Amino acid sequence: MFVSRFDGQAKLLVRSLLCGTSGALRALDVFHRQQRVNPDMSLCPFMETLCQDEVTCPQTEDQPLTVEPLVCLFPALFKHNLLSFVYLVHSVLPRPAVLRLLECLTQDPRPSPWVIALVRQLERATGTHDGPPLYTPLCSQRLEELSQRLVGFGETGGWAACLSGPTVESDSQHASGSSELRTQRKRKGSFVTLDSDCEETGQRSKRMKMDVSGGECCDVDEWSTREETSGRSESAAPAETLGEELQPAPDGPCGALPEHIKVSVLQIKELLENQTEWDQISMEVFKVLNDCDPGQVEVFCSMLSFPDLPEQTLPNLCSSILTPALDFSYSTAATLIRSLLLQKVLSLSEPASRCLVTAVTSLCSRYPRPACQALIGPVLEEKNMGNSQAELLNRLIEGCLDSHYRLLVLQMTFKISWGEAVLSVIHSVLDSKPDFSEELFTQFSEQLLSQGPQFTKSVKFAKMMLTVLTKYNRHVTAAHKHSLQGCLMVNETFLKKSLQAALKRITHA
Numbered sequence: 142m143f144v145s146r147f148d149g150q151a152k153l154l155v156r157s158l159l160c161g162t163s164g165a166l167r168a169l170d171v172f173h174r175q176q177r178v179n180p181d182m183s184l185c186p187f188m189e190t191l192c193q194d195e196v197t198c199p200q201t202e203d204q205p206l207t208v209e210p211l212v213c214l215f216p217a218l219f220k221h222n223l224l225s226f227v228y229l230v231h232s233v234l235p236r237p238a239v240l241r242l243l244e245c246l247t248q249d250p251r252p253s254p255w256v257i258a259l260v261r262q263l264e265r266a267t268g269t270h271d272g273p274p275l276y277t278p279l280c281s282q283r284l285e286e287l288s289q290r291l292v293g294f295g296e297t298g299g300w301a302a303c304l305s306g307p308t309v310e311s312d313s314q315h316a317s318g319s320s321e322l323r324t325q326r327k328r329k330g331s332f333v334t335l336d337s338d339c340e341e342t343g344q345r346s347k348r349m350k351m352d353v354s355g356g357e358c359c360d361v362d363e364w365s366t367r368e369e370t371s372g373r374s375e376s377a378a379p380a381e382t383l384g385e386e387l388q389p390a391p392d393g394p395c396g397a398l399p400e401h402i403k404v405s406v407l408q409i410k411e412l413l414e415n416q417t418e419w420d421q422i423s424m425e426v427f428k429v430l431n432d433c434d435p436g437q438v439e440v441f442c443s444m445l446s447f448p449d450l451p452e453q454t455l456p457n458l459c460s461s462i463l464t465p466a467l468d469f470s471y472s473t474a475a476t477l478i479r480s481l482l483l484q485k486v487l488s489l490s491e492p493a494s495r496c497l498v499t500a501v502t503s504l505c506s507r508y509p510r511p512a513c514q515a516l517i518g519p520v521l522e523e524k525n526m527g528n529s530q531a532e533l534l535n536r537l538i539e540g541c542l543d544s545h546y547r548l549l550v551l552q553m554t555f556k557i558s559w560g561e562a563v564l565s566v567i568h569s570v571l572d573s574k575p576d577f578s579e580e581l582f583t584q585f586s587e588q589l590l591s592q593g594p595q596f597t598k599s600v601k602f603a604k605m606m607l608t609v610l611t612k613y614n615r616h617v618t619a620a621h622k623h624s625l626q627g628c629l630m631v632n633e634t635f636l637k638k639s640l641q642a643a644l645k646r647i648t649h650a
Contacts, residue, residue, distance in 0.1 A: 164222030
C-alpha cells in the first residue's frame with residue numbers, strides 16, 4: 142500500500158514489520174543483516190519517511206481532506222511492531238528522530254491502547270516522560286504482595302520457591318495418616334524437581350519464541366525430542382541480547398545457515414504462503430542463493446519444504462530463480478531442480494499441469510546438464526515410470542535440450558532395463574536426429590540386441606527399430622547389419638516385413 146514510499150533497504154524493514162506478531166523481531170534480524178553488509182547504514186531516512194505528511198481522501202464527499210503523518214496510516218499491528226523495534230534499537234538512533242516519530246504517533250486519530258503504552262514506554266526510555274507509572278494501582282499492589290512473598294526463601298529463589306512455599310507448609314500441617322503421608326511424599330517429590338521444571342518451561346517458551354520469530358525452520362516438536370534425548374542436562378542461561386536469545390541450537394537444521402540466509406528463508410516462506418504477485422524487491426531475496434554452498438542449499442530447500450510446494454507457486458518461484466542476476470553452479474542448480482521438481486514428476490498419474498510444465502521447461506532450458514542428472518536420470522531409473530513421465534521427458538528432449546544433452550539422455554538408458562515408457566523416450570531422442578558418433582551407435586546397437594528379446598510383440602519397439610534403419614542407415618556397418626538381422630527374425634509384429642526390407646536396402650555398409 143505505502144511500501145513504495147520507501148527505498149530498497151527500508152522496504153525490507155517495512156515488509157518485516159507487517160509480518161504478524163513477530164514483525165519486530167524479524168525487522169531486527171533484517172536490520173542486523175543490513176548493518177553487516179553496510180556498517181554505515183542509518184535508519185534516519187526510514188524514520189523521516191514515516192514522519193512525512195500524507196494527504197488522505199475522505200470516505201464520504203462531505204468530509205474534508207486530511208493531512209496525517211504516513212506512520213498513522215499503517216495498521217495498528219504495524220505501529221505496535223514499529224515501536225517494539227524502535228525500543229530495541231533506540232540506543233543507536235538519534236534522539237530527535239525517535240522523538241519526532243513519537244510526536245507523529247500522538248497525532249493518530251485512531252489510537253490503540255497498546256500503541257499509547259508503547260509510546261509512553263519509549264518516552265521513559267529516552268527520558269522525556271516523568272508522568273505516573275504505566276501500571277495501575279491494583280497492579281502495583283499485586284506486585285508489592287508478590288515481592289514480599291519472594292523475600293526470605295533462601296537459596297532456592299525464583300518462582301519455584303515462591304510457588305512451593307505454601308504447599309510445603311500445607312504438607313507439614315497434614316503429616317498424620319498413612320494415606321496423607323503418601324500424598325505428601327508425592328508432592329515433595331514433585332517439588333524437588335520444581336526448579337528444573339520451571340527451567341524447562343523457560344526453555345520451552347524460548348523455543349516457541351524462536352518458532353514465531355525466526356525458527357519456523359525448526360519445529361517445536363523436534364526441539365522437545367532433542368531435549369528429552371539429551372537427558373535435560375543443560376541449564377538455561379539468560380541471553381545477553383535479544384538476538385542471541387532467538388538463535389536456534391547449532392546442531393539444528395537452521396544452525397547450518399548464516400544469519401542473513403535465515404532471514405531470507407523467512408521472507409521467501411512468506412512470499413510462498415501469501416501467493417500474491419511478486420515484485421522485483423521480492424525476487425531479490427533469492428540472491429542469497431549465490432552465497433550458499435551445496436550443503437547450505439540442501440538445508441535451504443529443506444527449510445522451505447520445496448518438494449511439498451503447491452504447483453501453482455512454481456512459475457513465480459522459477460521466475461525469481463532464473464533472473465539474470467543469479468547464475469548457479471552445477472551443484473546448486475541440481476539441488477534446486479531435485480528438490481523442486483523430482484518428487485512432483487515421479488508422482489504424476491496424469492499429464493503434467495501447465496504450472497509444472499512451465500517450471501520444468503524453464504529450469505531445464507537454463508540448466509540442461511543439472512536437469513539431466515537431477516531430474517531426467519532419476520525419472521528414467523524409476524521402475525514404475527509411466528506415460529505421464531515419458532510425455533514430459535519427451536517435451537524436454539524436443540524443446541529444451543540440444544544434441545549433446547539428448548545423447549546424454551540416450552546414454553542414461555543404457556544403464557537401465559527398458560520398458561514401454563523408456564522406449565517412448567528413446568524414440569523421441571532418435572526423432573530429434575542427434576549427432577551419433579560411431580562408438581555411441583555401436584553401444585546403442587548392442588543395447589538393441591540385448592534388450593530386444595523382451596519386445597518381440599511390442600509395436601513401439603518395432604517402430605523405434607524402423608527409425609534406426611531408415612534415419613541412421615549410414616551408421617549401420619556390416620557387423621551391425623548381421624547382428625540386427627538376427628534381432629528382426631524374432632519380431633512378431635505386423636512391421637516385421639517392413640523392418641526386414643529396410644535392413645535389406647542398406648547395401649553401402
